[in-house]
Amino acid sequence: MINNALKTKLEAAGFQFRTFKIEHLEEISNVFSDLAEQGILDMNFYRDNLTNFNFCCKNMMDNPKSVIVIASPQHKSFVEFRYEGKPYEAVIPPIYRYPEIKNKITDILNSVFTESSFSFTKPVLPLKLLAVKSGLGKYGRNNLCYVPSMGSFVMLNAYITDYEFEEDNWGDIQVLESCKNCTACIENCPTGAIANDKFLIRAQKCITNFNEYDVPMPDWMKPDWHNSVVGCMKCQVACPHNSSFIDMVDERIFFNAEESKLILNGCAFDNLSQETRNKISNSGLGDYYHVLPRNMRLLMD
Numbered sequence: 180m181i182n183n184a185l186k187t188k189l190e191a192a193g194f195q196f197r198t199f200k201i202e203h204l205e206e207i208s209n210v211f212s213d214l215a216e217q218g219i220l221d222m223n224f225y226r227d228n229l230t231n232f233n234f235c236c237k238n239m240m241d242n243p244k245s246v247i248v249i250a251s252p253q254h255k256s257f258v259e260f261r262y263e264g265k266p267y268e269a270v271i272p273p274i275y276r277y278p279e280i281k282n283k284i285t286d287i288l289n290s291v292f293t294e295s296s297f298s299f300t301k302p303v304l305p306l307k308l309l310a311v312k313s314g315l316g317k318y319g320r321n322n323l324c325y326v327p328s329m330g331s332f333v334m335l336n337a338y339i340t341d342y343e344f345e346e347d348n349w350g351d352i353q354v355l356e357s358c359k360n361c362t363a364c365i366e367n368c369p370t371g372a373i374a375n376d377k378f379l380i381r382a383q384k385c386i387t388n389f390n391e392y393d394v395p396m397p398d399w400m401k402p403d404w405h406n407s408v409v410g411c412m413k414c415q416v417a418c419p420h421n422s423s424f425i426d427m428v429d430e431r432i433f434f435n436a437e438e439s440k441l442i443l444n445g446c447a448f449d450n451l452s453q454e455t456r457n458k459i460s461n462s463g464l465g466d467y468y469h470v471l472p473r474n475m476r477l478l479m480d
């Protein structure tokens with residue numbers, strides 16, 4: 180009953196999902212630490228980025244039973260700033276514009292679970308790994324998750340619930356068959372982050388791991404490698420699995436000259452007008468406001 184209601188509502192919204200037993204979270208809790216210990220994953224990257232997952236969800240909910248992983252199609256958006264009389268446009272890659280999708284999913288889960296007195300909550304989990312292990316998607320050579328009919332332009336979310344789903348979708352990690360004979364993402368990655376001879380990308384060379392944070396850009400990062408207001412699109416743009424979605428644009432967000440000046444000059448978020456704050460939050464850039472002026476200037480320069 181709950182499974183059918185969830186399926187109907189998520190599919191009507193254009194989303195796909197898989198469910199699996201909560202016990203599997205424990206199975207994968209050591210994946211990243213093992214890779215770091217084996218030297219396959221950079222230890223500093225592991226410490227900084229991969230140690231905050233809630234694999235043990237018992238402190239978040241009494242008796243959690245299942246995990247739901249949801250994939251929603253998401254395309255690039257554009258922001259446009261006006262500065263000193265000139266327009267500057269920049270891409271927001273698909274994964275950043277999440278507030279609208281998250282609200283839609285929350286509404287659906289509320290309508291399905293709350294009426295039946297089951298609960299759900301959203302822990303921090305390695306979403307791509309869960310999507311691949313549950314069969315929702317497959318890894319590409321660029322370590323992104325590809326979902327059928329969405330490509331890598333997908334927003335992933337995972338929730339735990341005290342409802343026990345019958346379906347326990349869990350299996351081996353799958354990689355796209357076409358990666359065997361394709362090197363498009365390797366060739367289009369400006370930094371050399373994607374390796375030909377091993378599966379894990381060199382995360383410490385990925386642009387995303389610099390421009391999402393308030394850290395100095397390394398000397399080896401060439402100015403013309405910057406291509407997005409945050410994150411990087413280069414390996415996704417080159418991938419044949421994304422060719423049907425590459426020109427799709429979800430939204431264009433305009434900041435007028437006054438708003439642009441305040442943002443680019445580093446005005447504190449709370450001192451912006453409510454309207455400007457809403458534009459930033461709805462565009463998914465709220466979490467990245469602290470790096471927005473620097474990133475925009477890198478693109479403008």
Ligand code: SF4
Nearest residue numbers: 368385386411413414
């Ligand atoms: S996101 Fe950019 S830097 Fe990172 S692997 Fe892809 S192309 Fe390379």
Ligand code: SF4
Nearest residue numbers: 319320358361364418
């Ligand atoms: S560009 Fe080619 S190698 Fe890279 S993820 Fe796509 S299919 Fe795989």
